[in-house]
Amino acid sequence: MNSKDLLYTLALQHIPNLGDTTAKKLIRHFGNAENVFKEKKSNLLKLDGVGSIRLKGLNDSKHLKAAEEELKFIEANKINYHYFQESHYPEKLKHCIDGPILLFSRGIINLERKRIISIVGTRQITSHGMAFCEKLIEDLSPLDPVIVSGFAYGVDITAHKAAVKSKLQTIGCLAHGLNQIYPKVHKKYVNQIEENGGFFTDFWSTDKFDRNNFLKRNRIIAGLSEATIVIESAEKGGALVTADIAGSYDREVFAVPGRPTDKFSSGCNNLIKAQKAHVITSAADLAYILNWEIEEKQKSVQKQLFVVLEDDEQKLYEFLKTRGKTELDLLALNCNFPTFKTASLLLNMELKGVIRPLPGKLFEAI
Structure with a gap:
């Protein structure tokens, strides 16, 4: 993808009502993002699911102007970008209907022929949950999986640190642009992760930090991997949203069972009771269900x-x-x-x- 193609794709991504699903439909039909901007609106509206509300503001010059500024940021900071129609776009994410048309990354990420799992859970991880997470990743290390999580407190950062300790590639999916790090106290882990993987996001440097970003981010965590593991979760939480998204993508979901009286086991127990997740008590459970073989x-x-x-x-x-x-x-x-x-x-x-x-x-x- 050259700079011109990237510019117009960024502009298309900037249109608030369009969404990734519709944007991809338009690009596939008309060839590229530039053609979408230059096509008659009447022809665009002929596509199923493309209504006038989604196209609102398509011809507003502010989208191209915003794209020009973001392009400058990408080039100045040597940000990697992954277009959904190119080979270096994550393969499993290509099969997600709402996967981003553009994904941005930093670090040294190699997903080719890799086993990829996502590990999520509560930000208030218990000592039991931490021990289980660390042991699980240690036991899986001979299979060389990529460990994906959200770089948040609790289960997320535990998984990233355990992956680094086991010399596994790990990817943090961010709910903001690559011009910042949240939470700030995790800045000390950035270099380690970039040396052993890196970060993915579909947010721009200009996107405001918002709680809803985490829900949008979760689709990337679920979409990158062939399985999502919930270590600990209360009855409600972002980890359960990620598990639901993974299920909608027809990916395997695992949950660590716990005592009925444990607050941060209730979400996992409910997933298992509803048959939305396999029980996982060891690395062997995961290898068995996924039919992983050693090369x-x-x-x-x-x-x-x-x-x-x-x-x-x-x-x-x-x-x-x-x-x-x-x-x-x-x-x-x-x-x-x-x-x-x-x-x-x-x-x-x-x-x-x-x-x-x-x-x-x-x-x-x-």
């Missing part, structure tokens, strides 16, 4: 000449060597282990390079 090159590195297996792992291994490919539930039944324990054991064995998962929730010995 062959990782297996070759991790497989040792003499692998030490625990007694329960040895029992599973011997069964698989004897019987061949076996489903998880059948494996658990024959070895007299609960399913959740079997899934956890299998993940450990996979990391040791002695078994491999197969499509259809099957496992086999290597």
Whole structure:
């Protein structure tokens, strides 16, 4: 995308009533943003869902003037931009109907062929929630996932810090432009995150800070990843909104269960009761539901000449060597282990390079 295309796309993004869904429809039909501005209004209105209210102010010169100023900011600060029709736009976000026509980023972000998960939750994280979040990310680290969150207090910053500690790529999705950081006390983490990932936003440098921005930001958190995990949440909260958005995108949602009396477990428990989320108690639950496999090159590195297996792992291994490919539930039944324990054991064995998962929730010995 050249500067002229970027200018007109910014101008289209600046029109308040248009929205990303309609803007993308117009661009796809008329070729690019410049053509949309130059097309007769009567032709624009022929498209389904494009009404006069959405096009209000389309010919107002203030949108191009605002775009010119934002373009100067982008160029002066070397902001990366991602256009929804280009290859470096996040792949999973392309499939979200309301994904932004332009996404801005800073840092060193590489999402190509990456497993991506979003971790969200309350800003008032408990010690239990913090410990679970840190352990989950540590246990997932051999699978090299990208950890996405909102860079807010509580669960968000815990997830980012745990990802950095495990040397994983992490992305903070911001509810404001890249000319500021909120909350200000998190400025000390900016360099670490940009060295291990970076930040995404669809807000401009001129956008006013507003609480509603967080709700808009949440669609990017949900849209970037193949699964969203809610660590802790009260009965109402932004994390539950993100979970609902992820569900609407047909992505997997997980929630950490808690005691009925725990305030910050009620939101998670309600998601599970309503069958809007899978229960997650360990990294094995996530790997099992998502059918994540370790790449062959990782297996070759991790497989040792003499692998030490625990007694329960040895029992599973011997069964698989004897019987061949076996489903998880059948494996658990024959070895007299609960399913959740079997899934956890299998993940450990996979990391040791002695078994491999197969499509259809099957496992086999290597």
